[in-house]
Amino acid sequence: MTETQDAPVRGDSATLPAIELAGVVKEYRSHGETVPAVRGLDLAIGEGEFFSLLGPSGCGKTTTMRMIAGFEEPTAGAVFLRGKDVTAVPAHRRDVNMVFQSYALFPHMSVFENVAFGLRRKGVERSEITRRVGEMLEIVDLTGREKRRPREMSGGQQQRVALARALVNRPRALLLDEPLGALDLKLRQHMQVELKRIQREVGVTFVYVTHDQGEALTMSDRIAVMNDGRIEQLGSPREIYERPASRFVAGFIGTSNLLSGEIGEVDGDRAVIAYGDGERIVVPLPEGSAVSAGERVELTVRPEKIEIGVEPPAGNGSAIRGTVGEVVYLGTSTNYNVVTSAGADVVVFTQNATSAEDVAVRGDSVWLSWHPRYSYLIGPAS
């Protein structure tokens, strides 16, 4: 695929994002009705970034990807590749390649021929084709399999052929739509690590669509969490996991505990929530937050941040009481399900690093405690 030369460029191309969406809206027409798929996206993806669009089925990930590729035209807004407005440029003239879950390899061609296909079509010289295909097969760890047919290879190997076939054209960006969806769990986890390595080696911008939060956390530099055609949160895996910005993100990424209570007192950059019967939860207040005493709020805390014990904890962090329900021993960790004094279900993960003994058993009264920095206010209680 060739880069468009005729589109206007905005700004200095060295500092421009690889991909930019500005006010992008997509509505489909189906049986006389309008289906809103993307409701106004503003997004900039950096050069060489591994960027994931993550969200549940139907949230608009594939539509967004297809608009970047040029397979769908936005209803409103613009798509830029390296500062060039490509909104009206057809897919084959955009400098991006796409890899699908179904691989779409040519079954009658060898691995070598599959990878060489695009270069041959472009009329690249034979010795150059041999060199570039060889180099690519080495990167995807398939040297020596040149003569095989796709059906003689495993799913993971076929996916790597598809990757090599897309990357050999040296696209500016590679768009991957659930590329590991057809693989079993173990192979998928192996391929996640492989994909990240390959991306680092070739330095190409990857845009990755997935509904699997573990996959997005493992590979991405940044993740856009999408819900109902909008971006709910955009940030590094750590930011999104540690500081979910909404109830949706907290629930979608990993396991998270939702608690609610009434603000008792606001003390500078933190608030103390009165909980249950004289217990407390301390929450840091985000800058500019305007909560006041008496307001009911909702907050989240991750299971691995909570300590569980039978004695009241020392210190002045969050400390609430509960009763232990199910205790699940998982080898490296134990999960405790606890019902708090205010009736909320809380999950606690403890690492079994030093002790083989469970801290508490079903029916025990326990204290749950955590440092103030691990509570995140996510809005008014519903």
Ligand SMILES: Nc1ncnc2c1ncn2[C@@H]1O[C@H](COP(=O)(O)OP(=O)(O)OP(=O)(O)O)[C@@H](O)[C@H]1O
């Ligand atoms: N060609 C189409 N015609 C009408 N509606 C469509 C079309 N393609 C997608 N949609 C609708 O647009 C919305 C977004 O679809 P999209 O495929 O982008 O979601 P997704 O997040 O990629 O989902 P999945 O993970 O299931 O692939 C959905 O409501 C879907 O039903």
